[in-house]
Amino acid sequence: MNVATHAPAPHKGAPDWLWYLGVPAAGVVLYLLYGQLVPIAEWVTALLPVARDSHTGEAIAFFVYDVPKVLLLLTGIVFVTGVLRSWFSPEKTRAILAGRREIWGYPLASLLGVLTPFCSCSSVPLFIGFVSAGIPLGVTFSFLIAGPMVGPVGLGLLYGLVGWEIATIYLVFGFTIATVAGLVMGRMRLERYLQDWVRELNAGPVGDLPDERLTLVDRLKIGLDQVREIVGRVWVWVLAGIGIGAAIHGYVPEAMMLRIMGGEAWWSVPAAVVVGVPMYTNAAGVIPIVEALLGKGAALGTTLAFMMSVIALSLPEMIILRQVLTLRLIAIFIAVVATGILATGFLFNAIL
Amino acid sequence: MKTVKVYGPGCKRCDATEAMIRDAAARLGVDVAVEKVTDAKSIAMAGVISTPGIAVDGRLVHAGGLPDAAKLDGWLAA
Numbered sequence: 001m002n003v004a005t006h007a008p009a010p011h012k013g014a015p016d017w018l019w020y021l022g023v024p025a026a027g028v029v030l031y032l033l034y035g036q037l038v039p040i041a042e043w044v045t046a047l048l049p050v051a052r053d054s055h056t057g058e059a060i061a062f063f064v065y066d067v068p069k070v071l072l073l074l075t076g077i078v079f080v081t082g083v084l085r086s087w088f089s090p091e092k093t094r095a096i097l098a099g100r101r102e103i104w105g106y107p108l109a110s111l112l113g114v115l116t117p118f119c120s121c122s123s124v125p126l127f128i129g130f131v132s133a134g135i136p137l138g139v140t141f142s143f144l145i146a147g148p149m150v151g152p153v154g155l156g157l158l159y160g161l162v163g164w165e166i167a168t169i170y171l172v173f174g175f176t177i178a179t180v181a182g183l184v185m186g187r188m189r190l191e192r193y194l195q196d197w198v199r200e201l202n203a204g205p206v207g208d209l210p211d212e213r214l215t216l217v218d219r220l221k222i223g224l225d226q227v228r229e230i231v232g233r234v235w236v237w238v239l240a241g242i243g244i245g246a247a248i249h250g251y252v253p254e255a256m257m258l259r260i261m262g263g264e265a266w267w268s269v270p271a272a273v274v275v276g277v278p279m280y281t282n283a284a285g286v287i288p289i290v291e292a293l294l295g296k297g298a299a300l301g302t303t304l305a306f307m308m309s310v311i312a313l314s315l316p317e318m319i320i321l322r323q324v325l326t327l328r329l330i331a332i333f334i335a336v337v338a339t340g341i342l343a344t345g346f347l348f349n350a351i352l
Numbered sequence: 353m354k355t356v357k358v359y360g361p362g363c364k365r366c367d368a369t370e371a372m373i374r375d376a377a378a379r380l381g382v383d384v385a386v387e388k389v390t391d392a393k394s395i396a397m398a399g400v401i402s403t404p405g406i407a408v409d410g411r412l413v414h415a416g417g418l419p420d421a422a423k424l425d426g427w428l429a430a
Contacts, residue, residue: 089416090402117416121363122403124392129401197393225418323392 019217027076034072041065059250066242066288070157071235074284075227077156082226085117086219090126092116097143098133106186109139110178113146120148120316124323131194132201138186145337146178149312153230154283161291169348170304177308177340184336193329237285245292254297263299263352269345272302273338276309286310300352305345312337354384354428359395359415360404362388369404369418373428376421382428 014022041064050057093116097109118126123144130140150171159167191199214222248257261268279286286307293303318330325333356373360366370386377384389395398407402416408427 091415094401118402119363119365121361121365122401122416124361125359125395125403126401128392128396129399132396201393201396 016215016217019220023220030072030076034069037065037069037072040068055250057250059246062249062292063242063246066161066245066291067239069160070238070242070284070288071231073157073160074153074231074234074238077153078227078230079223081152082117082223083219085115086214086222088112088116090116090118090122090129093143094130094133094135097130097135097139100139101136103183105136105139106142106179106182107175109135109142109182110146110150110175113143113178114150114152114175116143116147118147120320123317123320127321127324128198128201131198136186137190137194138182138184140182141185141333142178142182145181145312146175148283148314148317149178149308150174151283151311154287154307154311157284157287158290161287162294166294166300166304169300170307173304173344174308174312177312177337177344181336181340185332188332190329190332193326193332195324195326198324234282234284237281238288241281241285242288245288248289248292249295252296257293257296257298261293261298261302263301263349266346268299268302269305269342269349272306272345273309273313273341276306277313277334278315279310280314280316281310283311299349301345301348301350304348305341308341308344309338312341354382355409356384356386356428357389357398357407358386358404359389359398359400359407361392361395362390363403365418366390366404369406372419372421372424373406376424376428380425380428384428 041061044064045052045057045061048057048060050060052058052061093112096112097105100108127140127144130143131137155167155171158170259265261272290303290307293306294300313334318334321333322330354377356377358366358370358373360369366388370388373384373386376382377386389398395403395405398405399412400415404417405415406413406419406424406427408430413427414423
């Protein structure tokens with residue numbers, strides 16, 4: 001489909017009725033395909049000259065099944081999210097959050113962090129724009145943590161690959177960590193640890209953009225555009241993540257997994273957080289690894305800690321934010337979020 | 353002569369936006385000077401919080417994501 005490319009003349013491309021017909025039709029086709037993945041994967045694996053129950057056979061079956069499954073899920077989630085997010089923008093979010101010092105500014109910021117479309121490459125202008133509009137620093141942090149941490153891609157894949165129970169736990173705790181971490185940092189009066197120029201900056205009023213009226217077809221186009229942009233960018237990470245997941249699934253003995261990532265070893269939770277920080281991937285890349293870890297008997301708390309650390313504490317993100325935050329503030333940020341992740345990890349290892 | 357500023361830290365979409373503007377200007381035969389603003393401070397000062405943002409002759413017309421091709425023609429031709 002080439003309809004969402006930038007047509008030179010206005011209203012060129014597919015007519016509206018084609019969108020109203022095509023999108024549901026594509027949805028049905030993808031859904032039917034999704035239901036047939038097990039037989040397809042078994043059939044492909046059987047074509048290869050390896051024994052199905054060997055280590056290699058297990059790994060290949062995992063890979064062949066997971067690649068189309070993750071890509072299909074990813075396409076669906078990104079499309080739906082793209083359409084839903086077309087009702088939100090950083091500008092609107094800023095207007096909603098501006099001046100909210102009440103306690104419920106924090107959960108509201110976390111919620112908007114999930115719903116507002118923004119790419120990490122614009123997190124610095126966004127940060128400055130928020131802070132200079134009078135949005136408290138803590139509320140801004142809640143927004144910035146929630147965005148990646150409880151992103152729909154991670155949740156949707158968790159739901160499809162691991163199950164709704166764990167997806168729900170992840171949603172509740174990810175949301176809580178974003179809210180509480182922002183609240184704690186808000187109480188710490190960290191404004192003095194911003195870079196000097198940010199504190200002194202009085203950014204201009206947000207540009208008065210004409211309010212864009214989007215039709216439903218416009219929103220569907222945005223969804224499709226997001227699919228091409230995001231799936232086109234992250235598929236490499238997806239393949240890498242599934243490759244690692246397949247290797248774990250096929251080759252790592254369960255006894256070894258229990259020793260390293262089992263609930264008995266208390267140090268496994270902090271270790272999982274430390275290992276997760278420098279790992280730069282996105283939710284789509286890490287969930288297949290999580291799937292394989294849990295399948296081999298890794299403790300839920302340890303695995304959750306690892307996943308949260310990979311997604312929410314990323315080194316490149318810190319380096320970008322270094323432009324506006326002093327090292328001290330970045331250290332506090334990491335410490336507060338890591339504490340929340342550790343608490344979640346220990347809690348689940350203790351109660352399960 | 354129109355002055356067009358593209359606000360963005362230099363991500364892929366910012367480059368794509370710049371290319372779109374140059375293409376559209378060439379096609380429409382409009383004389384434009386395209387300037388890229390990549391410094392975070394200047395971006396924020398311009399009131400842009402989602403990038404890429406576009407300003408034509410000092411007036412902000414777009415923020416966040418690639419611009420719509422038809423609208424872009426409109427801004428350049430106006």
